[in-house]
Amino acid sequence: MDFMMNFPFITIVLSLFSSVIAYALKGKQARFVSYSLLGICSLLHLGVLFYNLTGDGYFVYRMGHYDAPIGNEISAGLLEPFFALLFSLVMLFSLLGGAKRIFSDLEEGKYKLFYVMVNLVHAALAALAYTNDIFTGYVFIEICTIASCALLMARSHGKSLVAATRYMIFSLMGSGLVLIGIILLYSITGHLLFPQMYESVQSLWTSGEYRIPLTVAIGLLVSGLAIKSGLFPFHFWMPDTYGTATPAASAILSGVVSKGYIFFLLKLVFRVIGFEVFVSSGIQSVLFALGILGMIFGSVSAIRTNNINFMIAFSSAAQIGYIYMGLGLGTKEAVISLLFQILAHALTKPMLFLAASKLSDTASGAQDFASLHSSAHDHLFAGLGYSVGALSMVGIPIFVGFVPKLFFAMAAFGHGLQTYCVLIALAISTILNVVYFLRTLINIYSPPTRKVTRRHFVFQTDRLFCVMMVLMLVVNVALGLCSQPVVNLFDAGFDLFLFVR
Amino acid sequence: MNLLHNYEELVAMILFAIGFTMLVFSRNLIKKIMGLNIMDTGVFLFLASMGYVAGKETPIVPPTGQVEAGDYINLIPSGLVLTGIVVSVSVSALMLALTVQLYKRYHTLNLDEIYLKAYGGEK
Structure with a gap:
């Protein structure tokens, strides 16, 4: 050995x-x-x-x-x-x-x-x-x-x-x-x-x-x-x-x-x-339905809340819905997509939570959107981290969050009624994602109506956070631009998962 | 007839259902913890009854050292029950610690009241 x-x-x-x-x-x-x-x-x-x-x-x-x-x-x-x-x-x-x-x-x-x-x-x-x-x-x-x-x-x-x-x-x-x-x-x-x-x-x-x-x-x-x-x-x-x-x-x-x-x-x-x-047991279909509902209702809840942390949390519920929808589709392509979704979400969500906490710090700990108005001007790295995280979650190309969405859409073809369900759910969920993430982005980048104080001192006082944000951003973009090696690894890994015991 | 024959499993399932219902629907934190323990007890009874073979011995090697596997009950479920008890005790201890902290802060054990006091209609 x-x-x-x-x-x-x-x-x-x-x-x-x-x-x-x-x-x-x-x-x-x-x-x-x-x-x-x-x-x-x-x-x-x-x-x-x-x-x-x-x-x-x-x-x-x-x-x-x-x-x-x-x-x-x-x-x-x-x-x-x-x-x-x-x-x-x-x-x-x-x-x-x-x-x-x-x-x-x-x-x-x-x-x-x-x-x-x-x-x-x-x-x-x-x-x-x-x-x-x-x-x-x-x-x-x-x-x-x-x-x-x-x-x-x-x-x-x-x-x-x-x-x-x-x-x-x-x-x-x-x-x-x-x-x-x-x-x-x-x-x-x-x-x-x-x-x-x-x-x-x-x-x-x-x-x-x-x-x-x-x-x-x-x-x-x-x-x-x-x-x-x-x-x-x-x-x-x-x-x-x-x-x-x-x-x-x-x-x-x-x-x-x-x-x-x-x-x-x-x-x-x-x-x-x-x-x-698993497929014959019928449980796969239940997961598919709950996944689709999660994608939509998670996003709807995210739109309704007025708290940035709660919004990111509800967005997690929507993203978890994608994963179960992939499991419900039940093809190799869908499973590879859901594995990539796990990767994309694991890389992006911490970035959003950490950035949101810093934005909230600039507003004396307040988490409601009104208090966070123009907060990205106070903390440039938090604003950058939040923007990249939000764009990745929405599924903008070049960011890692785009890849699983594309793969889910491709994996859905050829499944009859399920194809329409997946494509419609993906479209609705993406639009809802845009609504709530764009709303916060516009809010935090709105022109400040007060004097910006911390802007130039952020890196000196918060070096570790800034370095981590840049590192996560680089990983996010690198995997978004160069996803094929990871997909190949998932492909080979999934075969081993299925056939070697 | 089958149900009567497998009465241990039946009782275990009833216990599990009672415990699970208490854990989900009771608003009182102590009752929730009691429900958790009843639920776990149901699972342990199910496991223990599964490993029991009528007429066989406890799986402990006698002083003479002679061992015949067929003379003993299935020892794996017993091991699982022991592990499960350790997990259950740890979880109960943590839940009780949380309950004490919440009671000190909000002076009630009702989860709805605690929630209202903590958030006060914030969401």
């Missing part, structure tokens, strides 16, 4: 241990541990990705070299390390970009605990990306839920506590459904590891045995993870959650935590249930 094969396991264990270590340290040292952890883990994920790109493309790591049913497994193809890398990098960017606000928003005693929880979230996301065991997946879903809730609670603000409670209740509903779904599936198949479960599910579905319990189990798993990731109509926890946390926590929660759950759902659909069984 090559040493590289240990890397996925090392990233998970390193994250768990660094949480313990960070707890024993002082605030700034704990922060340093988190930065180092995310940097090192990004390199390790990159190592695994290159190892698979240049080698067989896929490996299974047996923990302690025990076979099923005692043993536990980790597997890595191309998609697993890619998305684990994405999660680590976005978390690092979000922490660096929001570092100043974390320091000012949190009480001294909670500062290091925030970073302890960040490390735990990272451990959970890495485990969700790599695990080959369904119950391990459940345990890390719960670890992710608890740590995410703690990130929300870190800001001792009444609204944050209320938001954390709502988030926790919705998350627990989702976890409960996932757990009972896993247990039902285990009781039918007798296995917990993905490859064995897959074989069992295929043979049972072909023979027609346990078809109803199997459909119920699939429905429970999908609905549980859909609630946790914020699919319409379960998206009402999003504005409170993303709108009241410290910006770095909002960026992490909206950018990567919801994507971690979605990636785990994709693993279940393609590696446990099997795509043919």
